[in-house]
Amino acid sequence: MDIATLLGLLIGFGGIIFGNLIEGGHMSSLMQLTAFIIVFTGTAGAVMVSSSEHALKTGLELAKKAFKRHESEAPAKLEDIVEYARLAKKESILSLEPRINKIGDPLMQNVLRNVVDGVDESVIRDIFETQIYTEEDELLAGAKIWADAGGFAPTIGIIGAVLGLIHVMGNLTDTSKLGAGIAVAFVATVYGVASANLLFLPMGNKIKKRVEDMTREKMMVLEGGLMIAKGANHIVIEQKLRSYLPHASKA
Template sequence: MDFISIAGLLLGVLAILVGMLLEGGHLGSLIQPTAFLIVIGGTTGAVMLQSPWKTFRTGVRMSSWVFKPPAQPLATLIADIVSWSATARKEGLLALENKIPRMNDPFLQKGLQLLVDGVEPERLRDVMEVEIGAWEKEMKSAAKIWEAAGGYSPTIGIIGAVMGLIHVMENLSDPSKLGAGIAVAFVATIYGVGAANLVFLPMAKKLQSVIGSLVAQREMLVDGLVGIGHGDNPRIIEARLQGYIV
């Protein structure tokens, strides 16, 4: 669990709410279902319009990575690679074949299979780097739906504000209806700007960071497999891979 993301979100929201209370406001004035529907519904629709379904679905699923990123046991992976290297030096690359079915990661399975099949190390690197590049592009495209949401939501909030003001202008002769229209107008703007700067844009940046870490992990794996293919000493492989751990 990434507690700094939870703390950051709570701190940002609490700072705004407490500031409002200190200014003499009350929290009930921020609860406007109409404004929420306009901003969140409009923003979601705009993002769906610009995105292929697969990209949109992947981006939504990735949102959990903000608070619970995928596990990255780099030390364990390095230990496994060093063990594979020692086995390959003693028994040959074919001795690694029985380890392939035990792997849960398709990327790792593919890399080991290429190694066992006797693919030249540099050719293996080329093949795996193409896959890394394609995966990275797909993940970053999915993460960008949150960046897009951060761009649309303030504008949708302004649309909500204008709609509220239109309602106000239509009811100038009835003072009892003016308050609700003005509230929707201003709260919609707050929802739009707040959602963009407290949620959507930070989420996009966090997901980009997580994707970068996962790409580095895959690059480390490829580097290790290439080292095994070259027949490098396990200690040399371990020392090189330790450089990926910050």
Template sequence: MDKISFIAILGGLTAILAGQALEGGNIASLIQVTAFLIVIGGTASAVMLQSTPRQFVTGLQMAKWVFVPPNFEYDKQIRDIVGWSNTARRNGLLALEANLNSQKEPFTRKALQLLVDGAEPQLIREVLEVELETHEQARRLAARTWESAGGYSPTMGILGAVLGLIHVMENLSDPAKLGGGIAVAFVATVYGVGAANLLFLPMANKLKHLITLESTARELVIEGVVAIANGENPRQIDARLRGYLAIAD
């Protein structure tokens, strides 16, 4: 669990609410269902319109990475690859077939299967790099749903403000209705700008970083498997792959 994400969101909300209270404002005045519907509903609709169904659904599913990021286990991957290298040197590539069922990650299992099948090193690299690139591109397109939401929500906040002011202008003769319209106008802007800068854009940037880590973990597998196919020394493979640990820090 990524505790810093929870702390960051709670800290941002606390800062806004504390600032409102310190200025003598009523915190309850920031709760406006109408403004929320305009901003969040409009933003969601705009994002859905620009995305394919798969991209939109995948983007929603990836939101949990912000709070519970996947563990890519670079150290374990390196140990496994060096172990495969030792096994291959002693007993041949076919001996690695016993390790296939223990690989839960499809990409790693495919890489090991290519190695067991005796594919040429260059073919292994080409096949795996194509899958890596297409997978990364799909992930980034899904993460863009949150980046797009960060671009649309401030505009939706302005739209909510305009609608609120229209409501005010329509009821100038009834002072009792003016307060509600003005509240919706300004709170909608707060929701739009706040959601973009406290949630949507930071979430998009964090997802892009995690996608980079995922792709790097797969690059590590490619380099290790190709090195085994080339018959390189296990110690040399270990030394080379250790360089990938820097990005995991």
């Protein structure tokens, strides 16, 4: 599991709970099933209405990645590109053909196949840039469902609080229960604001960053293939493509 995500959730939610206990609050006062149902089902419903089925499926799949440790494959792919460039320069571009089917990365495989086939560089760029940015748009639409949830949750929490207060106002004759009833009503607001700012919005941001990293990695592969097509020296290719690597991998 990704350590930053785990620690962030523990510190964020744990800090709120601990602060509540310091002030003399009780855990039981924050555990309200009705408020939970109102906030989370209401938020889920709003997100479903505002998003396409494909975006919802993509967003749920991407959420799993947000909790997994992520190791960039860009450095390894850079090494492969440099090796292919060295081979193409030493022998010929056609010498790459026997190796193409053994390449694990589908994008690199397709780019180099077009390079070996002698497809014009501008055509290769147009084809794969369109593909890369279309995939990025689809993934960002998936990330957006979490940002949308972060926008809806606080408002749904307020709705829950208002519903709770309406219930309290309907029972004004029993004044002994007013304080407890009002407290329960505002738990919905706590759920809405806390889930938005500690879970939904941060998750959306993390997924968006992962998608941007994936796009940058794909653009590195495409640029590498095009430079091989131009017959660029493998040292020049490596120097240029290092700018696409995550900062920690550039050293």
